[in-house]
Amino acid sequence: MKTLINFTFKKTISTFLLLLIGQIVYSQTPQGHYEGALTRDGAVQLVSFNFYADKTTYDIPEIGYMDVLTDKIFWSKDTLNLKIFYGDFYCFLDAKTGDLTGISKEMNPKIRIHLKQTVQKEKNFSEEEIKFTNANISLSGVLFKPKNAGKAIPYVILIQRSGWEDRNTPWYHSLGYILASKGIGVLLYDKRGCGKSTGNFSTANFNDLADDAASAFNYLSGRKDLNSTKIGFLGASQGGWLAPLAANKVSNCGFAILVVGPAVSLYEQDINRIQYTLKDEGYSKESIDSALHYSNLFFKYIQTNNGKDWEVLKTYASVIKDKKWIDNLDIPQTQNGDDVIWWRKNAYDPTETLKKIKCPVLSIFGQKDVLVPPDENKSKMEAYLKQAGVKYKIVTINNCGHDMITNEGLNGADWNWPNVYWQWRKQPQEFVNSIFEWIKR
Secondary structure (H helix, E strand, O other): OOOOOOOOOOOOOOOOOOOOOOOOOOOOOOOEEEEEEEEEOOEEEEEEEEEOOOOEEEEEHHHOEEEEEOOEEEEEOOEEEEEEOOEEEEEEEOOOOOOEEEEEOOOOOOOEEEEEEEOOOOOOEEEEEEEEEEOOEEEEEEEEEEOOOOOOEEEEEEEOOOOOOOOOOHHHHHHHHHHHHOOOEEEEEOOOOOOOOOOOHHHOOHHHHHHHHHHHHHHHHOOHHHOEEEEEEEEEOHHHHHHHHHHOOOOOOOOEEEEOOOOOOHHHHHHHHHHHHHHHOOOOHHHHHHHHHHHHHHHHHHHHOOHHHHHHHHHHHHHHOOOHHHHHOOOOOOOOOHHHHHHHHOOOOOHHHHHHOOOOEEEEEEOOOOOOOHHHHHHHHHHHHHHHOOOEEEEEEOOEOOOOOEOOEEOOOOOEOOOEOEEOOOOOHHHHHHHHHHHHO
16 A cells, blocks of 8 residues: 655764754754744644754644654755655744744745744653564564553554554654553554564565564563553554454454554455546546556456466556556566565455454544545445454544545635635544544543
């Protein structure tokens, strides 16, 4: 599945204070906590920054981004260049007032930023570096431990999405931060082969990755000092396939939360992805049918490994090679390349796993998700969980895509403040509230 983001930095020079990635020293480098807003033709979204000696993080609470590392940050003469969720910004530090002001490099109208230094609020949870193992794989991570004066609390293990993800991946890290701030313990671990964990996620199958999550569960279960009331899993996207697998591998799993987790097989999910993505991008029915025809030929070859099916696939690939939508498809270059091997190794269908799950399940879909469309998944999820006989709840969050954030845009035809204004992207409060209430219950 196709997903989102990641980040790093550092360097030292002279006697001046510094800021990250290839930093060029500037005598007025900001330090400490800054709060302010992003504005676009009058429309406002709150933002804050923490400038440390070795890193810079930012919060945009409205989109659910908390304690996120900047994509990049460096000085060029008197200009602070930084990149955050909304792109690249030029910023300037006022030596007299200490204010930091900036403007986006792209977009019209521009996004402006204005920050003022203030006192940072203390976090209500602590962080502990941890390590655990799964066979010969060493997995590193961090525990977010709410400061609760010895009170027993639930813990949740976050299971990653597809691709490279570690404890600092913005969506993943932010959700852990938010839940810990609400009094729920969180275990964030670097996926195998990412961050400080060993191994290689690209050569692992779903069972291997679920074993990693189960090992995290067993590690937490053995930590009697944490005084946990229950331990469960939360998996997003690909992690929504892995969470039920992991839950079925352990004893006394407290809950499983599937955020945009499919109820269909990998093959079906990819067919859905192509169909709904091309429809969302405005392609004709003829184009969509052609793309789906190719994908069906592709998965037929994946399953049969038949030479004739390979030739049929190659022939049709040559017919559509100049189509604008070709990048949405998997076009293997060789008969048994890495992509072909990956699909064969991960021919996973969650049906039986969901039917056998023993813990309460919360399933969350995004109404506008083109990767895991509710129309293709919701009824199947409900049927399987009913058969499992467990408590469950299925929630669809309006206006959200796969990242559980709404789209942005004008609430009218043309810029015309104050009647027509820019609506920023937003993570609906219903999303976090649904998770928090399910775990607490």
